[in-house]
Amino acid sequence: MLRQAAAAAAGGQQYPAATLYLVATPIGNLADLSLRAIHCLGLVDALACEDTRQGGALLRHLGLHKPLLALHQHNEREASAAVLARLAAGERVAYASDAGTPAISDPGAVLVREAVAAGYRVLPLPGPSSAAAALSVAGDTQAQGFAFVGFLPTKAGERRTALQAVLAVQGQSQLLFEAPHRIVELFGLLAELAPERRVTVCRELTKQFEQVHTAEAAALPAWLAADAQRQRGEFVLVLHAQALQATAEDALPAEALRVLQLLMAELPLKQAVALAAQISGAPRNRLYEAGLAIKNGASAED
Known part of the structure; x- marks a missing residue:
């Protein structure tokens, strides 16, 4: 019945032969598998x-x-050849990592590169993603985009250096993955290096005991120690964006600021920023920051 529903919902899409399909699979909750993924898995040859x-x-x-082909981080280059051989025979082949979207901190990138280089189509079937899920619940209003960091190095010195580089980035949310046996150390480092940085901790996303907690980094070690269960499971962390520091070089010209203020009196912020950028030639991101400051200042006075 489930496959019939999948065929009814996704059967109108074309699924060409000799194509590699990257299928996003559940990160914990099997119900998150899309109907299109189910239909595609029914069509592929392997x-x-x-x-x-x-x-x-x-x-x-x-x-x-279906025939199963093992393709993981230790054999990806060799196993890709077997996939390409099937594509050469006109077969449809799907690739799925253990959980989530392939090739994002998971194997798959080498396979994609080899397939594209050989002239085959590679089509994504989007779906579950721990990165997107964590960003959606972080509520990081200062962020202008995000950077995917994934797992930090395991060696202590390299780990500290890498985290310092991540923390130095301005204007973006930083997305980290961490294993349970290293989470205590990571929280300790965050509390030491950036105690005031807001962090959203996502544990066991989509699973029965999932947990989302946002706090300043200084408070994370105590939060973790308060309940032994909190050290279990896989972690996704969103380091909230550090506000961009304005310098004399990137300060807005007075005329651009005046134009922005006039437009904001009549238009929503995004439209005002877009028009102000066209009229003044000032950078849109700086105009947006200035608009937020103006808006927040007005709200505080109300």
Whole structure:
């Protein structure tokens, strides 16, 4: 019945032969698997996967039986050749990592590069992503975009240096992954290096005991120690953006600021910024920062 619903919802899409399909799989909750992913898995001739045990379990849940090809970080280059051979024979091949979207802190990038270089189509089937899920609940209003960092180095010195570089970035949310056996150390480093930085901690996203907690870094070690359960599971951290520091070189010209203020009196902020940038030639991001400051200042006076 589930596959019938998937076919009804996604069957109108074209699924060309000799194509590699990157299929996003659930990060914890099986119900997050999309109908399009289910339909595509039913169509492909083989499934390449990071772990054939997990890939096989997913197919069995859907009542499907497909040849499984193991493709993980230790054999990706060699295993890619087997996938390309199937594509050369005109087959459809799907690739799924253990959880989430392939090639984002997971294997898959080498396979994609090899397939594209060989002239085959590579099509994404978007879906579950711990990175997107964490960003959506962070509420980082100061961020102008985000940077995906993934896992920091495991060696202490390299780890500290890498984290210092991440913390120095201005204007962007920084997205980190961490394993449970290193989370105490990471929280300690954050509390030491950036005690006032707001951090959103996402633990066991989409699973039964998922948890989302936002606090200043200085408070994280105590929060973690307060409940032993909080040290379990996989972690996604959003380091909230550090406000951009204005310098004399990037300060807005007085005329650009005047234009922005006039437009803001009549238009929503984004429209006012867009028009002010066209009229004055000033950078849109600086205008947006100035507009937020003006708006927040007006709100504080009300």
